[in-house]
Amino acid sequence: MRAIVFDFFGTLTDPSAETLRADTFAATAAVLGIPPERFWTAMSGSFPQRVVGEYGSTADTLRRIAGECGADPDQETLAAAITSHHAGAELVRRPRSGALPTLDHLRAGGYRLGLLSDCSSELCEAWADTPYASRIDAPVFSWREGHRKPDPRLYATAAARLGVPAEECWYVGDGGSREHAGAERAGMRPVLITNAGHPGAHAFRVDPDAFVPRLSIDDITELPALLHRYAHSA
Template sequence: MRAVVFDFFGTLTDPGIEGGRRDAAAVTAAALGVPAAAFWAAMVASFTERITGVHGGTRDVLREMARRCGVEPGEVRLDAAVEAHHHGSVPLWKPRPGALELLAALRGRGLRLAVLSDCGAELCQGWAGTPYAPLVDATVFSWQEGTRKPDPRLYAAAAERLRTAADECWYVGDGGSREHQGALAAGMRPVLVTNAGYPGAGRHRDDPDPYVPADLIDDLPQLLALTNAWDRRLQ
């Protein structure tokens, strides 16, 4: 195995803060001048559209969400809403304990690393400023690619950007978006992070994957031991 492809939200990020999405959305809704409950419902219903770039960037997305709530926002309100939305997004990128150390250890072993995420424009635009960026060799973001997991083109793009074959890649994720089915179909070896230490984390998964891989870890730092054991098995 020469590479590891990681999901982002709930895998590299802290699963315990996923519940903060709704509170952050409420701040954006207030800036737009729309009811928080209606705005949240519109955001949830439009998830696939938003993460595949159907409506464009953050500003255009928020304008469309406001319209779906029956409001035509002015430019000043949109300015404030964009700022609020970006401000609310960044805390959701907080690394889970041990994530950055794991990435550094895997790189130290010579493994190439990628992130494959279903995400909106915010992460694409802010990625270079995250602590993950210096530790990751390649990214595949749904908003930039125009499609979402488990589309096989995303996994193929990750392998290509890592300059390795798909069957030489681990795929590590918490199980949303049928991601492990996609990884298996692409020829990668899937690993499920169960997040057993984060009760309720699973309820934030979009389109949970019914497929359960053979390789399971309860917390991300355990991946190092799993990959070490695999290497010893092959020796």
């Protein structure tokens, strides 16, 4: 096992930060002059399309959502809304405690690290400036690929970019988007992060996975020990 592919939200990010999303959407809605509930409904309802790139960039997305909500922002207002939206997205993707040191430890141990995220434009546009970018060898984003988990093409793409057969990849995630079932079918070895210390995190999973991997950990900081045990028992 030479590589590890991680989910992003709720796996590398702080699971509790997802509770901030409603407020960040409300802040963007206020800039656009849209009632927050209406903006939330439009954004939430468009998630399946937004994460495969159908709404385009953040600028395109906010312009389209504003139109669907009956607003027609001028360029200045739209620019302010984009700034607000990116600032909110940064709050939601803050690293979970121990995530960055764990990634550093795994890289130092010789693992190739990949990412497979169902995400919209905000993460892709900001990726290079995040603290994750320098630690991930092969990021794969649904927004760029035009497919979302558990599409087998995403797992194949992650393995190919890592230069490692899927059978030699771990897949680590919190269980949304049927990701572990997809990883298993792709030949990867799935590990569930239960987020037991974040009891509300499960409420934010999209399309939760009925398949439960044999291996699980409560927090990402437990991953190196699990991999060590496996390496010495295999």
